[in-house]
Amino acid sequence: MVKNTPLSYGFVAITLHWLMAITVIGLFGLGLYMVELTYYDSWYKGSLDLHKSIGITLAAVLVFRILWRVLSVNPKPLGTNSKINQLAHTAHVGMYILLAVIVVAGYLISTADGRPIEVFMLFNVSALDFVFDDQADIAGKVHYYGACILIGFVILHALGALKHHFIDKDKTLTRMITPLKED
């Protein structure tokens, strides 16, 4: 089952979900770690290059994921409380928006002087034709605080999933691991 159904997520959505979950949490950790490295740490440069390369890749996957979601059927929530369902939906949309804001801000930091971003030493992503005042500093703050808020959403989202699984005992979490078979 590749595509979503009204009952369950398909393999594409499931793969995208977990791949991005690992990547986003990994990038958050890498980001916090790399800014604490000192000038003479051997990974001072490499960590930053890796963060940017993964970030650009994530941006491309995010575009695909948003398109996939918009063009797919979305499984109906299994929760019975419509207010909580609405909250969960808002959190989902919020995470997509935050991810977009964070990758754009990250791009704007590194391209603030017109330099391109080198992705895995394979190709370059060019800078835009314009810059604005204090671009690197403003984008840097947006990137950092956006990431902190996103991780807050991720924790809320994970707690929600665990509540569904252990308290409500429904299939919200398991259908994000393997697609549910149609009855």
Add this chain to the structure above:
Amino acid sequence: MKKLLINTAVSAALVLSASAANAAEYIIDTKGAHAFVNFKIKHLGYSWLHGRFNTFDGEFNYDAEKPNASQIMVNIDTTSLDSNHAERDKHLRGKDFLNVDKYPSATFKSTKITFNDANSGKVTGDFTLHGVTKSITFEIDKIGEGQDPWGGYRVGFEGETSLKLSDYGINYNLGPASTHVDIGLFIEGIRK
């Protein structure tokens, strides 16, 4: 009402004359960008990294007849740091280095200027950087002085000094060859 007007006029005149007496004779030509605050620091001990502060202002008094009565004041906007690399500039403006959110300006105010001869001398003054004020002394040279082609009168100086970063509470480890930064001041003043 008339009395009030006269009082106002008199006090305004007094203020004007007082400020004229205290005003610096020269204003540093930042408007026309004939002045530079540059810095350079060794990179790993293998090369020089250059940068500058794009925004600053200042004024000075100088009279070739009595050069030892000279005074200078310069105010540097630390947020305007430019080393031709936005990511590095962001790092240098951040907490590891200049912490410009907390210390948005650096200032220099001379306390004593002594010329050895017509064109060279020593400036002593209080330099404030990263919230730390220290008295520093450095040599200066006069480059030239005279009429400009547009009806004004100008004089220019240069001076350079080496600052130990840790003296100003900047303790990020850039390596043993990069403990000091050289600051160069290249100014042209326009007589008011």
